[in-house]
Amino acid sequence: MLEHIDIQVGRTGKLTPVGRLAPVLVGGVTVTNVTLHNRDEIARLGVRPGDRVVIQRAGDVIPQVVENLTREEHRPAFAFPDHCPECGSEAVAEEGEVDVRCTGGLICPAQRTERLKHFVSRGALDIEGLGEKTIDQFFALGWLESPADIFRLKDRREDILALDGWQDKSVDNLLASIEAKRAPDAARLLFGLGIRHIGAVTARDLMKAFATLPKLRETADKAHSGDEEAAAELTSIDGVGPVVVEALGDFFHEEHNQTVWDDLLTELDPPPYVVETRDSPVAGKIVVFTGKLETMSRDEAKAQAERLGARAAGSVSAKTDLVVAGPGAGSKLKKAAELGIEVIDEAGWAQIVAAAN
Ligand SMILES: [Zn+2]
Structure with a gap:
């Protein structure tokens, strides 16, 4: 016989109903607790305190109720709590979820x-x-x-x-x-x-x-x-x-x-x-992208630079710290060489981005 239904609150706030039974021997083991899983399971079985139930025990798992023998008796349905028994906060199930959680x-x-x-x-x-x-x-x-x-x-x-x-x-x-x-x-x-x-x-x-x-x-x-x-x-x-x-x-x-x-x-x-902005070797630096970029658009490249704390500029000057050059880079690449500015290819840039992520 199911004597009580207790609600346990887990570490993530999940409310789990546990059935307390009058002690019963199942396969040589005295059983006093059964799991009722969740609110839907209680509704499915229609169990309430006072019901006689059939339980099943498989291996080491907590036994469960498989059938309610006194379902037809006229007693009110078990009211699943809408407040957490531990703290009194509202307990809700989100749409499409069976678990009721303490908020x-x-x-x-x-x-x-x-x-x-x-x-x-x-x-x-x-x-x-x-x-x-x-x-x-x-x-x-x-x-x-x-x-x-x-x-x-x-x-x-x-x-x-x-x-x-x-x-x-x-x-x-x-x-x-x-x-x-x-x-x-x-x-x-x-x-x-x-x-x-x-x-x-x-x-x-x-x-x-x-x-x-x-x-x-x-x-x-x-x-x-x-x-x-x-x-x-x-x-x-x-x-x-x-x-x-x-x-x-x-x-x-x-x-x-x-x-x-x-x-x-x-x-x-x-x-x-x-x-x-992430810590990166290019933080605070001015980067110029030139030539054809193969794996990303120019906008994406600029956004990446900003995320790494760098600023993307349109032209090469003495203030430029780094030039990322793809195929077909022309005058900007030449100017970078004249000014002695570090030039890397797109793969080199991808490495900097990957290292900062
Ligand atoms: Zn709570």
């Missing part, structure tokens, strides 16, 4: 350490020395309730020092690498929030378009409350569709997330986003 993200205890690890990871804030074990340890000590607490660890210098394995130098190094991120790259910070569907690339695209996080949030809030113009402004960005808009809106709409976010901004001051 609490930063605040949900079930997801918190994973979110913190993501927040400090390389692609996000990239805080050196704050590894997964340290996060687990500090979290267990109650020092990291939210991401902003990372920036308050400086007040715990003596406490950290008192822990096993920490010396003056390692504590100082950790605190210094945290301090170094007080004015973080806005796109990394956005990515670090771990909002669903906001990967590193989307975060950059959004910040390119909105420059500051408050502006992005304002637009996402408007879109969330039905402002079509705001939604259109977001979806006009390459790679941003309705799913992203909804995820952003849901995130900022959640009161817990607002609190965490406002708290973060008391500690952090991300400067307005400027298109990130």
